[in-house]
Amino acid sequence: MPELPDVEIFRRRLDRHGLDRPVRRITVAAPDLLEGVSPQSLGRLLKNHPLVATHRHGKYLFVARDGRDGWLVLHFGMSGSLEPLESGDEPPEHACLTVRFDEGGIAYVAPRRLGLIGWTESPDAFVQAHRLGPDALAMERDAFVAALVQHHGMVKCWLMDQGRIAGIGNVYADEILFQAGLPPRTGITALEREKAERLHAIVRRVLSAAIEAQADPGRLPDDYLLPHREPGGQCPRCGVSLATVEACGRRGWYCPACQSGRGG
DNA sequence: CTCCATGTTTAGAA
DNA sequence: CTTCTAAACATGGA
Numbered sequence A: 001m002p003e004l005p006d007v008e009i010f011r012r013r014l015d016r017h018g019l020d021r022p023v024r025r026i027t028v029a030a031p032d033l034l035e036g037v038s039p040q041s042l043g044r045l046l047k048n049h050p051l052v053a054t055h056r057h058g059k060y061l062f063v064a065r066d067g068r069d070g071w072l073v074l075h076f077g078m079s080g081s082l083e084p085l086e087s088g089d090e091p092p093e094h095a096c097l098t099v100r101f102d103e104g105g106i107a108y109v110a111p112r113r114l115g116l117i118g119w120t121e122s123p124d125a126f127v128q129a130h131r132l133g134p135d136a137l138a139m140e141r142d143a144f145v146a147a148l149v150q151h152h153g154m155v156k157c158w159l160m161d162q163g164r165i166a167g168i169g170n171v172y173a174d175e176i177l178f179q180a181g182l183p184p185r186t187g188i189t190a191l192e193r194e195k196a197e198r199l200h201a202i203v204r205r206v207l208s209a210a211i212e213a214q215a216d217p218g219r220l221p222d223d224y225l226l227p228h229r230e231p232g233g234q235c236p237r238c239g240v241s242l243a244t245v246e247a248c249g250r251r252g253w254y255c256p257a258c259q260s261g262r263g264g
Numbered sequence B: 001c002t003c004c005a006t007g008t009t010t011a012g013a014a
Numbered sequence C: 001c002t003t004c005t006a007a008a009c010a011t012g013g014a
Helices: A004-017 A039-046 A123-129 A141-149 A155-160 A170-180 A193-212
Strands: A025-028 A051-057 A060-065 A071-075 A081-085 A095-100 A105-109 A116-120 A243-247 A250-254
Touching: A004 A051, A004 A060, A004 A081, A004 A105, A004 A193, A025 A039, A039 A116, A051 A123, A060 A123, A071 A123, A116 A123, A141 A193, A155 A170, A170 A193, A170 A250
Parallel strands: none
Antiparallel strands: A025 A095, A051 A060, A060 A071, A071 A116, A081 A105, A095 A105, A243 A250
């Protein structure tokens, strides 16, 4: 589930379990995920240095070494997560990277191994090199609206375009459209300014609520789509069976009654 | 066996 | 140039 809220939970987990203790050992079990750094140099860069800070931009997690002269970069792909380890623990199944301290450690786990483990001078440099847009939770209203109306095409595609706004994926894009009462294939040009401003507020509300819920759909407010986003699922507001439609190359889930585009 | 999945990148068509 | 689609990547689960 690694979209912005999930990665934010991983970041907070790392803050609790991974900072201010020297790294004693790292294991790279999936070298193919490394970008721009070898397993050997990653070990050399981290070993005997404490990790001192974390930063998240969109779906990317950055971890600073002491001195902040270099940052570990993690992207979780489709299936990745970050798990704390106890001292005696075997690495979990599908652990791609494990970092051990004198006591405990952390593991980057990715069963589907579509992710990235990298090293960068700074989060800003990485964001620029990878052409990421502003973080979805850092974007102010006027900047959001201005960036949105610069483009055409579907609202959902823009929300999921990491180069325009970073952090939203297919699942949370569906939730945002549901909360906005917009059909999945709504075009940007169909939004008047008031609706664009409302969309900005909804993006922030949905992502914040998801973080508050520990990125666990089961803990989201009762009127959220996500817990029902599966075959046979019904709209939490009106009870109608949810439907799917393809947009932006992904399947989207929606309520055909609540998301008619006329009010909501 | 087939199809699908929370992501990104690349190539190609309009 | 923009927008949209499809494929590829790796792998597990239904």
